[in-house]
Amino acid sequence: METIQIHTTSKEYPVILGAEALTALAPFLKEHLSNVTKIMIITDSNVGDRYLNQVKHQLGEYEVVTHLVPNGEKAKTFDVFYDCLTAALQEKLDRKSLFIALGGGAIGDLCGFVAASFMRGVPFIQLPTTILAHDSAVGGKVAINHPLGKNMIGAFYQPEAVIYDIDFLQSLPAMERRSGFAEVMKHALINDLHFYQWLLTDIDNLQTITTEQLQECLSKGIKVKESVVSKDEKELGIRAFLNFGHTLGHAIEAEAGYGSITHGEAVVIGMVFALRLSKKLLHLQFEQQEFLEWLHKLGYSTKVPSGLYEEKLIDRMKQDKKTIGQVIQFVLLEEVGKPVLYKIDENVLLEELKQFMKEESR
Numbered sequence: 001m002e003t004i005q006i007h008t009t010s011k012e013y014p015v016i017l018g019a020e021a022l023t024a025l026a027p028f029l030k031e032h033l034s035n036v037t038k039i040m041i042i043t044d045s046n047v048g049d050r051y052l053n054q055v056k057h058q059l060g061e062y063e064v065v066t067h068l069v070p071n072g073e074k075a076k077t078f079d080v081f082y083d084c085l086t087a088a089l090q091e092k093l094d095r096k097s098l099f100i101a102l103g104g105g106a107i108g109d110l111c112g113f114v115a116a117s118f119m120r121g122v123p124f125i126q127l128p129t130t131i132l133a134h135d136s137a138v139g140g141k142v143a144i145n146h147p148l149g150k151n152m153i154g155a156f157y158q159p160e161a162v163i164y165d166i167d168f169l170q171s172l173p174a175m176e177r178r179s180g181f182a183e184v185m186k187h188a189l190i191n192d193l194h195f196y197q198w199l200l201t202d203i204d205n206l207q208t209i210t211t212e213q214l215q216e217c218l219s220k221g222i223k224v225k226e227s228v229v230s231k232d233e234k235e236l237g238i239r240a241f242l243n244f245g246h247t248l249g250h251a252i253e254a255e256a257g258y259g260s261i262t263h264g265e266a267v268v269i270g271m272v273f274a275l276r277l278s279k280k281l282l283h284l285q286f287e288q289q290e291f292l293e294w295l296h297k298l299g300y301s302t303k304v305p306s307g308l309y310e311e312k313l314i315d316r317m318k319q320d321k322k323t324i325g326q327v328i329q330f331v332l333l334e335e336v337g338k339p340v341l342y343k344i345d346e347n348v349l350l351e352e353l354k355q356f357m358k359e360e361s362r
């Protein structure tokens with residue numbers, strides 16, 4: 001088991017990562033949150049059916065209630081958010097109560113926002129169950145979606161701890177492995193050429209990846225994230241680099257309908273496009289073909305899903321949180337490990353996107 005300490009301006013907390021990390025939960029509560037009155041676990045049925053009893057067993061001496069929400073992106077809606085708050089009030093949670101997010105990024109984002117809002121803020125702990133959550137559980141971005149844009153309603157609100165038991169990852173379906181691994185690639189590409197090269201040479205199958213390799217990927221990814229959020233918790237500057245691949249990725253998710261493509265699979269398409277722009281506009285030296293072949297071998301599609309239109313995607317990008325005064329901004333790379341935020345003219349972007357969608361659909 002490994003502990004990675006996250007330092008942000010508002011809070012410091014540990015990520016406890018490894019096999020059987022769940023056993024660290026009760027000792028953590030005893031040491032740091034000894035006066036907890038009640039615990040509400042927010043989870044979904046995919047995760048709850050498999051792991052809820054194990055978690056409850058660890059919490060034997062506490063008063064625990066569970067609130068079940070829809071699986072996946074359907075959890076990040078106003079209605080579900082409202083229902084969580086209603087359940088918390090009905091269960092008489094108070095300011096000394098604790099929320100636990102048991103699940104992937106959707107559960108973490110929702111539960112974190114519930115915790116941030118309930119009585120103006122009560123503590124929460126993240127128990128991630130997906131690869132993707134090495135990203136989402138760290139750094140304190142919590143949010144729900146609006147039909148007009150991804151993660152539009154939310155807060156920066158840090159957890160008390162992230163307890164990341166990698167035994168939970170064994171039941172992840174292939175599509176969710178791909179989704180999560182996309183954020184591992186992102187962390188490598190924006191921060192560390194050696195990390196990227198190691199991924200490219202050592203990881204060729206996400207189903208047979210070893211526990212050691214997986215833990216190494218998660219640990220390295222979390223350290224990249226820590227190095228960014230410790231300097232810029234609220235995205236006043238460099239935190240935007242963590243949005244590499246997301247300008248187009250989020251537009252695809254919203255335009256396709258939340259949940260019809262996984263977050264990571266949309267981000268992969270966004271990264272491919274951002275790398276292409278980086279080569280064209282910033283003369284990035286990068287073996288794009290090698291990257292594409294690796295992605296295809298791992299099972300990713302690098303095409304924008306059919307039925308989506310360039311103009312509509314551009315409209316979505318104009319509502320991206322990085323867009324200021326209607327000017328779209330992309331995270332591009334000058335080099336692998338050297339990201340920049342780049343303002344891009346809408347007409348240039350439209351032409352590039354048209355070309356990309358034409359070539360990638362061949």
Ligand SMILES: NC(=O)c1ccc[n+]([C@@H]2O[C@H](COP(=O)([O-])OP(=O)(O)OC[C@H]3O[C@@H](n4cnc5c(N)ncnc54)[C@H](O)[C@@H]3O)[C@@H](O)[C@H]2O)c1
Nearest residue numbers: 046071072073104105106129130132136141168171172263
């Ligand atoms: N806050 C952040 O910084 C941040 C970072 C990246 C992504 N996100 C958000 O995270 C969300 C995606 O998270 P995700 O990829 O973890 O997906 P998810 O939480 O939607 O989970 C994906 C699916 O896998 C199931 N599942 C989860 N764990 C499982 C397990 N161990 N075994 C079997 N099934 C399991 C879930 O029930 C769900 O159906 C998106 O909404 C994205 O916007 C947030």
Ligand SMILES: O=C(O)C(=O)C[C@@H](O)[C@H](O)[C@H](O)COP(=O)(O)O
Nearest residue numbers: 135139141150151239242243246321
């Ligand atoms: O932590 C961040 O900052 C990120 O950008 C991480 C992203 O992987 C994540 O998808 C995040 O939720 C996107 O944030 P948003 O502000 O663009 O909604």
Ligand SMILES: [Zn+2]
Nearest residue numbers: 183246263267
């Ligand atoms: Zn993301």
